[in-house]
Amino acid sequence: MKILVPVKRVIDYNVKARVKADNSDVDLNSVKMALNPFCEIAVEEAIRIKEAGKASEVVVVSIGDKACQEQLRTALALGADKAIQIDTNERLESLHVAKLLAKVVEQENPELVILGKQAIDSDNNQTGQMLAALTGRAQATFASEVVVDGDKLNVTREVDGGLQTIAVNLPAVVTTDLRLNEPRYATLPNIMKAKRKPLDVLTAADLGVDVTPRITTLKVEEPSKREAGEIVADVATLVEKLKNEAKVI
Amino acid sequence: MSVLIIAEHEHGVLKNDTAKVVSATQKLGKSVTVLVAGFNVAAVAEAASKIDGVSNVIVADNAALEHQLAENMADLVVDLAGDYSHIFAAATTTGKNFMPRVAALLDKVQISDIIEVIDENTFKRPIYAGNAIATVQSSEDKHIVTVRSSAFDVAGDQAPVAVSSFDAVKENALSSFVSQQETESERPELTAADVIISGGRGMQNGENFALLNGIADKLGAAIGASRAAVDAGFVPNDMQVGQTGKIVAPQLYIAVGISGAIQHLAGMKDSKVIVAINKDPDAPIFQVADYGLVADLFDVLPELEASL
Numbered sequence: 001m002k003i004l005v006p007v008k009r010v011i012d013y014n015v016k017a018r019v020k021a022d023n024s025d026v027d028l029n030s031v032k033m034a035l036n037p038f039c040e041i042a043v044e045e046a047i048r049i050k051e052a053g054k055a056s057e058v059v060v061v062s063i064g065d066k067a068c069q070e071q072l073r074t075a076l077a078l079g080a081d082k083a084i085q086i087d088t089n090e091r092l093e094s095l096h097v098a099k100l101l102a103k104v105v106e107q108e109n110p111e112l113v114i115l116g117k118q119a120i121d122s123d124n125n126q127t128g129q130m131l132a133a134l135t136g137r138a139q140a141t142f143a144s145e146v147v148v149d150g151d152k153l154n155v156t157r158e159v160d161g162g163l164q165t166i167a168v169n170l171p172a173v174v175t176t177d178l179r180l181n182e183p184r185y186a187t188l189p190n191i192m193k194a195k196r197k198p199l200d201v202l203t204a205a206d207l208g209v210d211v212t213p214r215i216t217t218l219k220v221e222e223p224s225k226r227e228a229g230e231i232v233a234d235v236a237t238l239v240e241k242l243k244n245e246a247k248v249i
Numbered sequence: 250m251s252v253l254i255i256a257e258h259e260h261g262v263l264k265n266d267t268a269k270v271v272s273a274t275q276k277l278g279k280s281v282t283v284l285v286a287g288f289n290v291a292a293v294a295e296a297a298s299k300i301d302g303v304s305n306v307i308v309a310d311n312a313a314l315e316h317q318l319a320e321n322m323a324d325l326v327v328d329l330a331g332d333y334s335h336i337f338a339a340a341t342t343t344g345k346n347f348m349p350r351v352a353a354l355l356d357k358v359q360i361s362d363i364i365e366v367i368d369e370n371t372f373k374r375p376i377y378a379g380n381a382i383a384t385v386q387s388s389e390d391k392h393i394v395t396v397r398s399s400a401f402d403v404a405g406d407q408a409p410v411a412v413s414s415f416d417a418v419k420e421n422a423l424s425s426f427v428s429q430q431e432t433e434s435e436r437p438e439l440t441a442a443d444v445i446i447s448g449g450r451g452m453q454n455g456e457n458f459a460l461l462n463g464i465a466d467k468l469g470a471a472i473g474a475s476r477a478a479v480d481a482g483f484v485p486n487d488m489q490v491g492q493t494g495k496i497v498a499p500q501l502y503i504a505v506g507i508s509g510a511i512q513h514l515a516g517m518k519d520s521k522v523i524v525a526i527n528k529d530p531d532a533p534i535f536q537v538a539d540y541g542l543v544a545d546l547f548d549v550l551p552e553l554e555a556s557l
């Protein structure tokens with residue numbers, strides 16, 4: 001079985017995003033960038049399935065400018081076999097990402113695609129579901145456990161009410177939740193090895209996908225700020241304030 | 250053209266997310282149809298028909314919809330989509346699961362997690378874990394939108410409107426339900442509670458979460474948790490508050506032994522009043538707290554319970 005893992009380069013999760021002074025966007029200048037945490041978990045899961053002898057190849061793909069090759073190399077160092085960059089300077093909407101990925105699925109023909117459940121920049125949580133729809137495949141989102149069972153998967157999903165387990169036929173699309181696994185660190189020898197692994201570059205035009213934007217961002221603002229309140233001396237004061245000042249209890 | 254809202258329900262009960270989505274759509278000034286999709290959901294449909302602002306309810310009551318699998322839900326919504334300019338659902342794990350599938354099948358973009366409707370095609374939504382709010386405008390003629398329900402009030406009541414049924418439900422052969430593991434609790438749900446008390450890694454273990462029980466009982470509160478507490482196995486996943494857990498905005502949020510990471514704040518910083526209990530005076534949670542208590546939680550929790 002071949003596994004395809006789409007990965008996104010995003011702001012490092014430890015960095016607090018700042019809004020540009022002209023309110024046009026978030027300022028990403030000289031901000032630390034990294035592999036989206038959910039994508040890292042997706043790569044790890046694919047590698048584990050391969051290590052368990054249930055997959056033969058792990059291909060990673062990223063859509064973005066040249067800089068995203070850094071994240072592809074990271075994924076290769078973690079154990080992916082081959083990488084594809086779809087070169088674009090546009091910041092694409094999830095629908096267009098899904099359409100490009102659907103073309104890659106057509107070319108690579110993976111039985112399983114594992115994506116992150118959401119990119120922590122746009123917080124969209126759309127691409128995997130859209131890709132499943134476009135390729136007519138079953139979807140299992142927000143996975144906290146994936147068990148390959150012949151020609152199907154048993155996937156445990158994190159849902160608002162608890163945990164739900166579903167069975168999906170392969171080929172399928174899975175999106176990862178945080179507790180699916182704990183990603184490994186890349187070792188130095190593997191980082192060196194990754195430099196020699198294949199990395200192909202394609203463009204949106206090569207894939208024949210129209211990526212004309214359908215959403216315009218009119219404005220990006222800081223959220224309303226909360227003022228730090230007061231430190232109270234003891235429990236009695238706290239309870240008194242909640243009763244008489246805030247009037248919430 | 251009017252608005253279609255897909256109802257959120259569980260165990261035959263309509264959840265108040267639906268009435269919040271209804272209130273989100275009022276600004277559009279269009280008639281609102283609520284779709285109730287599930288199995289044995291007549292009571293849900295009846296409840297939906299009594300939400301102020303709803304013009305009519307369509308109920309698709311079918312065994313194939315019992316577990317609201319994404320493939321079946323999406324096919325159903327796509328079949329009904331023709332009549333509507335706006336299709337809305339709450340950004341719950343159910344809505345997030347099938348709505349993008351609907352969008353892709355209709356070749357439309359989706360706008361996720363809106364917190365404000367500006368006009369027919371313009372919406373506000375948080376990005377970067379809520380560290381920025383984007384105003385986005387769509388050029389589509391059909392808008393597929395999920396709603397952050399904590400940002401909207403519950404719509405009021407009205408005399409019931411007409412309920413019709415839709416029978417041509419399709420069942421997919423791609424996926425099937427196996428089992429569901431639910432957390433039993435007598436407490437209010439996190440997303441519906443007026444008061445929430447949450448524990449973090451500072452609670453040290455699952456047993457210690459019992460220290461929150463007595464306080465929650467007295468305040469009628471729901472109990473939440475940070476991701477660290479869930480990951481460590483102290484409590485189940487459905488208690489997680491944050492960027493990737495539940496987004497809450499209660500009247501009172503009490504964070505106990507939680508440091509206040511960006512991702513946790515993303516889920517609770519719109520609460521009306523925030524209380525933080527933490528032994529580290531430099532914990533970032535104090536920067537958003539209205540009232541901070543720098544103390545060892547094991548000392549002050551029993552005292553807090555006793556004084557309520």
Ligand SMILES: Cc1cc2nc3c(=O)[nH]c(=O)nc-3n(C[C@H](O)[C@H](O)[C@H](O)COP(=O)(O)OP(=O)(O)OC[C@H]3O[C@@H](n4cnc5c(N)ncnc54)[C@H](O)[C@@H]3O)c2cc1C
Nearest residue numbers: 449450451475476477491492493494506507508513528546
């Ligand atoms: C992509 C991504 C998504 C995430 N999503 C979420 C999310 O949805 N929700 C979430 O919560 N986190 C999320 N996280 C994790 C987040 O970054 C933090 O790691 C997490 O919130 C920390 O939890 P905590 O505050 O309980 O633990 P810690 O940061 O370890 O803080 C524990 C606190 O307890 C205090 N403490 C310890 N002992 C005591 C005591 N006896 N008395 C009083 N205080 C005490 C300490 O001073 C400390 O401040 C996410 C992370 C990533 C990368």
Ligand SMILES: Nc1ncnc2c1ncn2[C@@H]1O[C@H](COP(=O)(O)O)[C@@H](O)[C@H]1O
Nearest residue numbers: 006007063115116118119124125126127
């Ligand atoms: N530009 C991209 N390149 C590759 N994969 C992406 C890209 N954008 C999104 N994805 C994938 O889709 C997932 C969900 O993203 P989103 O729907 O944008 O929140 C991510 O975790 C990635 O796996």
